Amino acid sequence: MRIKTKLSLGLGFLFSVLLLLAVLGIFYIHRLSNDSKSITKDNYESLVYSKNMMSALDELDIDQKSSLLKFETNLKAQENNITEEGEEEITIELRNEFKNLKLDSLTNSEKNLVRQKLYAITEINLQSIVRKNKEASESASDAVLYMSLIAAVTILITFSFIVNFPGYIANPIKELTDSIKEISRKNYSQRLHFKSNDEFGELAIAFNKMAKKLDEYDNSNLAQIIFQKKRIETIINTMHDPIIGLDENNFVLFVNQEAIGILGISEVDMLGKYAPDVALHNDLLRVLLNETDVSKPLKIFSENKESYFTKEILQIISDSNIIGKVIVLKNVTKFKELDAAKTNFIATISHELKTPIASIKMGLKLLKDDRVGVVNEEQKKLIENISEDTSRLLKITGELLDLSQVESGTIQLHYNPTAPQEVVDYAIQSMKFQAEQKGVNIDIKIQEELPYLNIDIEKTAWVMVNLISNAIRYSAENSKIEIDIKKDKEHIIFSVKDFGKGIDPKYIDKIFDKFFRIPNGVPSSGTGLGLAISKDFIESQQGIIWVESEFGKGSEFKFSLPI
Numbered sequence: 001m002r003i004k005t006k007l008s009l010g011l012g013f014l015f016s017v018l019l020l021l022a023v024l025g026i027f028y029i030h031r032l033s034n035d036s037k038s039i040t041k042d043n044y045e046s047l048v049y050s051k052n053m054m055s056a057l058d059e060l061d062i063d064q065k066s067s068l069l070k071f072e073t074n075l076k077a078q079e080n081n082i083t084e085e086g087e088e089e090i091t092i093e094l095r096n097e098f099k100n101l102k103l104d105s106l107t108n109s110e111k112n113l114v115r116q117k118l119y120a121i122t123e124i125n126l127q128s129i130v131r132k133n134k135e136a137s138e139s140a141s142d143a144v145l146y147m148s149l150i151a152a153v154t155i156l157i158t159f160s161f162i163v164n165f166p167g168y169i170a171n172p173i174k175e176l177t178d179s180i181k182e183i184s185r186k187n188y189s190q191r192l193h194f195k196s197n198d199e200f201g202e203l204a205i206a207f208n209k210m211a212k213k214l215d216e217y218d219n220s221n222l223a224q225i226i227f228q229k230k231r232i233e234t235i236i237n238t239m240h241d242p243i244i245g246l247d248e249n250n251f252v253l254f255v256n257q258e259a260i261g262i263l264g265i266s267e268v269d270m271l272g273k274y275a276p277d278v279a280l281h282n283d284l285l286r287v288l289l290n291e292t293d294v295s296k297p298l299k300i301f302s303e304n305k306e307s308y309f310t311k312e313i314l315q316i317i318s319d320s321n322i323i324g325k326v327i328v329l330k331n332v333t334k335f336k337e338l339d340a341a342k343t344n345f346i347a348t349i350s351h352e353l354k355t356p357i358a359s360i361k362m363g364l365k366l367l368k369d370d371r372v373g374v375v376n377e378e379q380k381k382l383i384e385n386i387s388e389d390t391s392r393l394l395k396i397t398g399e400l401l402d403l404s405q406v407e408s409g410t411i412q413l414h415y416n417p418t419a420p421q422e423v424v425d426y427a428i429q430s431m432k433f434q435a436e437q438k439g440v441n442i443d444i445k446i447q448e449e450l451p452y453l454n455i456d457i458e459k460t461a462w463v464m465v466n467l468i469s470n471a472i473r474y475s476a477e478n479s480k481i482e483i484d485i486k487k488d489k490e491h492i493i494f495s496v497k498d499f500g501k502g503i504d505p506k507y508i509d510k511i512f513d514k515f516f517r518i519p520n521g522v523p524s525s526g527t528g529l530g531l532a533i534s535k536d537f538i539e540s541q542q543g544i545i546w547v548e549s550e551f552g553k554g555s556e557f558k559f560s561l562p563i
């Protein structure tokens with residue numbers, strides 16, 4: 001049954017009970033008033049008339065006329081106040097007796113007869129009063145009984161209504177409120193269990209449907225997310241490079257088996273932990289988290305041997321916000337090994353070539369000497385060409401040897417306090433002839449009172465020679481070169497400036513790479529090693545080398561060394 005119907009029925013019932021009580025009350029009160037009315041009025045009046053007639057009868061001997069009048073008046077009133085059964089007959093008999101009383105005087109026995117009639121009327125009315133009184137009190141008792149019964153039933157029903165109804169309405173509402181709270185806490189398994197067929201029953205069905213839908217949605221989403229997560233984890237784990245994922249607050253999101261292997265920390269000790277805290281007990285992780293140092297390969301003991309890894313830190317950006325980062329290590333051990341093999345090979349070859357080339361040079365020198373034998377002009381020219389090629393070959397093998405020494409780390413630096421001027425003098429000495437040959441003028445500007453540098457003069461001069469040699473080679477004939485040496489804070493800056501063709505900006509970043517030569521650059525001779533070796537020589541002395549060039553107008557190569 002619906003709540004609305006139940007409420008209507010309950011209230012209707014209460015209304016009916018109230019109506020019944022009101023009707024009964026009115027009925028009994030009416031009845032009681034009728035009973036009491038008839039007692040007070042009719043019977044009482046009959047008693048008064050009878051009493052008056054009785055006293056008139058007694059006064060008959062004293063004042064006959066007024067007594068008869070009194071009797072007559074009261075008898076007439078009695079005749080008009082017949083209410084009881086048998087009262088009429090006695091009153092008629094009394095009237096007949098009264099006719100006799102008027103005619104002549106009555107004997108005592110006749111008076112007694114009249115008195116008997118009057119007593120009879122009084123008796124009838126008294127009995128009636130007693131009866132009616134009894135009836136009235138019975139009515140009152142009935143009224144009390146029925147009304148008490150109805151009141152008791154009504155009180156019982158109302159009491160049970162008062163006790164049960166608030167709960168009947170409030171309990172489901174409370175259960176519903178609790179369930180909604182559970183749903184808001186994502187407990188979608190929550191259900192309502194109202195068995196009734198009323199509005200609450202319908203509410204429970206609708207609520208349970210909603211919770212079921214939410215549950216299904218949540219489960220399907222969760223399952224999908226878990227599946228996607230598993231897939232990504234598998235991908236990350238199958239990768240051969242160590243990978244560590246961090247969120248924007250540096251908490252570890254994921255770490256693959258490779259990374260666990262090289263770090264030597266268990267997955268449990270890393271996942272969800274604050275990475276800098278974990279790094280307190282792990283030197284390698286501390287190095288990996290350091291964002292500034294990403295250039296040099298890291299030497300890490302992995303797979304029972306020393307391995308080399310390059311580090312890359314990728315920022316994860318979503319909607320222009322950084323939401324985390326991924327540290328990826330690339331195992332470059334194989335390349336390192338190949339590089340070492342190559343360096344070894346170059347070192348061996350260049351070393352092995354040096355001796356035969358030197359002996360060729362020696363042979364050529366002897367051939368040129370007239371004391372050994374006279375050679376004709378054509379042969380002289382040939383010897384000259386071979387000599388030039390041999391010098392180039394010797395230069396290349398020398399550079400290759402230098403390179404292999406730099407790469408293998410066997411380069412020996414001999415630090416000595418050196419005046420910057422000495423470096424320039426040393427270089428100019430060996431380049432003078434080449435400059436003069438091309439008609440290139442060298443302008444030298446050296447700041448006064450420069451401090452001494454603690455450097456390897458040979459290596460530094462080698463760089464200076466290489467820069468001047470390039471400047472001459474890439475300048476037009478009869479042009480000039482400017483050499484400038486000055487102090488800048490804690491460094492001495494060496495500069496070699498030419499006014500040649502300059503360097504195309506797209507190659508600027510590459511010219512310090514090994515074996516790099518600008519395509520179609522003139523002159524065609526050269527190995528592309530000079531600047532690479534220069535870079536290594538300067539950097540191994542804690543210096544920096546760089547170039548500023550305006551394409552078509554010239555280049556300025558600079559290097560700075562700490563004082």
Ligand code: ADP
Nearest residue numbers: 470471474511517518521526527528529530531
């Ligand atoms: P190379 O033996 O070829 O000169 P380097 O390492 O000394 O080798 O130079 C690398 C390349 O840089 C050269 O091939 C050349 O193209 C460019 N380069 C070097 N110096 C200059 C310069 N002063 N002006 C223009 N280009 C230059």
